[in-house]
Amino acid sequence: MRTSWADSADNSANGSGNTNASACPPRGAYVPPHLRNRTLSSEAPPPPPAAHPAPLPVNDRVNHGGQVTHQGGYFKADHGRQQQQQGYGSSFQSGGWNGRGVGRERGRREVNPFENDEAEDLSISEQENTGINFDAYDDIPVETSGENVPPPVNTFAEIDLGDALNQNIQRCKYVKPTPVQRYAIPISLSGRDLMACAQTGSGKTAAFCFPIISGIMREQYNQRPRVARTAFPLALILSPTRELSCQIHDEAKKFSYQTGVKVVVAYGGAPITQQLRELERGVDILVATPGRLVDLLERARVSLQMIRYLALDEADRMLDMGFEPQIRKIVEQMDMPPPGIRQTLLFSATFPKEIQRLASDFLSSYVFLAVGRVGSSTDLIAQRVEYVLDSDKRSHLMDLLHAQRETGIDGKQGLTLVFVETKKGADALEHCLCVNGFPAASIHGDRTQQERELALRSFKTGNTPILVATDVAARGLDIPRVAHVVNFDLPNDIDDYVHRIGRTGRAGKMGLATAFFNEGNLSMAKPLADLMQEANQEVPAWLTRYAARATYSGGHRNRRSGGSRFGGRDFRKDGSLNKGTTDFHGGGTGGGYGNYGGGYGQGVTSAWD
């Protein structure tokens, strides 16, 4: 049976190598629903087949705190050759509040990172730009655990961050700290290590940048080694994608404006020479992706021996299988000071227990902090699931986009972010949309860095209000005005789903997330249904039926599957799994909800268990 024009187009266009995905129809072939005469396949999915018992996931990995192999000396005294290197210097002679040459940066005037904000203020409506909607932050559940957790603050004024930083906070129009900031900043300022679960878009970057900048300004780091052409940053911030590193860098520049604290970014796909030049001019905070940093370390253009602060953004991704070896190399096998000497801050919106266990290798007597997600688990993101066959996905997507265009989902052009599984799929879908008159761009790891950045810019400005993306765009990216996230292909991991839909409903604004589900996503049925239920979303009856089968299709292909879906729980509290050294089992210690002044009692909802 032919279910849509997409099927008929399947054979005609694009005869090469296009396997199962339906090919694009010829130009202008899109026909809006009301002009068509067909039944949408999403109306009545086939019933799920008979149930069979699902195997229990095996989960008995125990990881006792890894031996830290630190290779001596944080300071090699004798690396001679004190070149009067032009440019490499200001960090040597400074210290104390604002003692770092405010406003002048080695002869080069510091660019005002707030300059463009004025222009944006005018182009974007008032309401759009007032930053975070704080009403949405009331009644957010917060959990802390660990020994002697420093109490939260209610205002920035309560914290002694220094004048320069306070001015930048004002310039950023931050009025009061978000929940994650209220807790994380005092904890970090007190010198404690931190593992924090908090949705991006809730002010996470500032939560780890403020204490780092403040700490660097406060201390007297006037003794840095002088090795020709080697940079000695005091803080390292790692993130899993280049675009995210750029974004963190941009934010950190704002926060450190006129503080004298120098922020440099290093990532792959861009010419290294410029990054090397920046590093030679001196660096206090280095923001980087792992690959490029390893390159710089091997070239001895960067040394980590002066690192006092290490922050991992999207920490669970950084410690996932693909990244873990590189991260261990950087953190444990180069010259970085060990936990306890440096301060380590881990942030992510999701934190599976297995990853928490790995992460504890990097931490010393840390505080665990979980802040209820601003987007996903509240009403801010309306989640929908629709049953759509692969062959119908394209036409169905265009129906959605078409309807959206007519109704104007939020007045003016809301942006739509479409996630697909593969890079090839992203290219194909982008082409298909463009050919059918939907202005789309695409971003994925096989495109050049230039193309990636162009696509992102074009999306942000609304020039191409549709962006087709792989998971490269799933995490951390702060794109205002994303009104709709479409999971054209569902991910295989519910945490990835959480991060993807988190691109909308940011900073307290509303968002919509639509997922296309079919028989190819059986393993997601239960986690998805559970997640939606916990978020008070309407779960279609057919999805509940699929979920009831509770398939774990073959063992533990999902290493993160296991218990608490929201990752909002300290794995150290999980007695049966915890045979390790750091057991804070007596959970009452200073943690819990006692410190929270806000209006929620024990009414912490299912999201936290």
Added chain:
DNA sequence: AAAAAAG
């Protein structure tokens, strides 16, 4: 099996 991250 896929994506990301060095060149």
